[in-house]
Amino acid sequence: MPLGAVRPSPLVEQATERLREQITGGHWPLGTRLPGETTLAKELGVGRSTVREALRALAGAGLVQPRQGAGVFVVATEPVEDWPTRLRRAAVTDVYEVRMALEVHAAHLAATRRTDDDVAVLRAALAERRAASARDDAAFVDADIALHRAVVAAAHNPLLADLFDEFAPTLREGLLDMLDLVRVRDQDPNTGDDTHAALVDAVAGGDPEAATAALRGELEHTSKLLREGEDAAGAE
Known part of the structure; x- marks a missing residue:
């Protein structure tokens, strides 16, 4: 033609x-x-x-x-998708499984590499997450992601930080959808505060095992809620 x-x-x-x-x-x-x-x-x-x-x-x-x-x-009849495009097309539960591997390792490194400045940033991020619990879902999710980003930053590995930033937009969208469907904040506006506080304490205290355990528990719980949210959306 x-x-x-x-x-x-x-x-x-x-x-x-x-x-x-x-x-x-x-x-x-x-x-x-x-x-x-x-x-x-x-x-x-x-x-x-x-x-x-x-x-x-x-x-x-x-x-x-x-x-x-x-x-x-x-040499090919279909274009190769770049990483950001693949992330946008991926199911958020799949993204979360990869996120878990990335962040759990980052938390382990953060507990061994954190500086006093890192600890101050983590404490401030936890306080901001608590303050955001009184605001809307978008503000709460943004504060939650900022806290997780601070943990990754404390690992002092720029590639891990870059990977997290690639995930962040997909994570934000998935978390907002999950909160809208599952409504966990209706009963507990500051949902997950205990595990996030434990994570910050473990990193600040230089305890990599406790840090990875706290983060793994938090992400597994959130992953479960995301699956419930997808199931609820599919049932509508």
Whole structure:
């Protein structure tokens, strides 16, 4: 099928999408050598530099691969999703299982590496979580996530901190949905305060076993509530 000329702007994005459609739609099967830049530019009605940028974007998505002296070949018919995209598509219960592995290890490290400044931040975060219990679900969830982020930060491993930040938006959405469905805060606005206090005390006291036990217990409880929330949503 003909490619058809693209609209004037934004050219690179439109050209990339048009070429992507040709690949994912099967017009150019796996292993096919794409037409040259001059041919593609003429069919799309753009300059060769625009085609070059579009092909670079498709290579970044894992769809095509340039081969020196041979051209550009189709190496996949479905784009490779980046990590943030996969997280957005994942079930929150699956995310929580990975979160548990990440945070439990971070809590263990935090209890052995925390500084006096880290302890002060943790104490302040716990106090803010308690204060937020008098506010709405969004404020409470934000304060809860901030406390967990402080624990991860106290591990002093920037990769763990970056991974947690990748999870945070999905976690926030899942927790808000869970609170809306399960309504645990109706009876206990500061739900989980005892386990969070135990976690902070264990990290501050340099007790990695107690820290991991407190965090594991808290996350397992929340994971159970999330599953109940999904079951409730499915029953509606």
